[in-house]
Amino acid sequence: MTLLVPQSQGIPIGEPTPLSLPFWDACADGVLLYLHCGVCSVAQFPPSPICRVCGEDDLEWRKSRGLASVYSWTVVWQPPAPSFVVPYAPAIVDFDEGFQFLTNIVGCAPEDITLGMRVEVLFISVGAPTLPYVVPTS
Ligand SMILES: [Zn+2]
Numbered sequence: 001m002t003l004l005v006p007q008s009q010g011i012p013i014g015e016p017t018p019l020s021l022p023f024w025d026a027c028a029d030g031v032l033l034y035l036h037c038g039v040c041s042v043a044q045f046p047p048s049p050i051c052r053v054c055g056e057d058d059l060e061w062r063k064s065r066g067l068a069s070v071y072s073w074t075v076v077w078q079p080p081a082p083s084f085v086v087p088y089a090p091a092i093v094d095f096d097e098g099f100q101f102l103t104n105i106v107g108c109a110p111e112d113i114t115l116g117m118r119v120e121v122l123f124i125s126v127g128a129p130t131l132p133y134v135v136p137t138s
Pocket of ligand 1: 038039042
């Protein structure tokens with residue numbers, strides 16, 4: 001059985017922007033943040049200067065409990081760069097607060113991933129920034 005593991009240092013990682021910096025700073029502290037609209041109450045991610053639903057700018061950061069369900073995933077067997085460890089499983093997950101997030105599943109075998117599988121966030125430092133992965137909850 002092949003166990004999905006986090007990437008090691010050396011993978012290409014983007015730079016935080018002024019808009020996303022609070023999110024990345026929170027990840028370094030082991031906290032997952034998302035934006036909440038004070039007008040229409042919609043949770044959203046990735047960060048945006050205005051609400052994607054109502055267009056207002058009354059957005060505030062809120063803490064997620066870090067619990068989600070797998071919405072979609074794939075398993076990558078060919079590394080896009082030599083520094084990537086394969087296989088790895090990029091996934092879109094639905095967090096319980098109502099926002100989606102693109103992450104990677106670790107801590108299980110690729111063949112054990114299922115639609116709707118319950119996962120929880122796990123923060124792993126591969127240098128800077130700290131990345132939010134997800135692992136199965138059971
Ligand atoms: Zn809104």
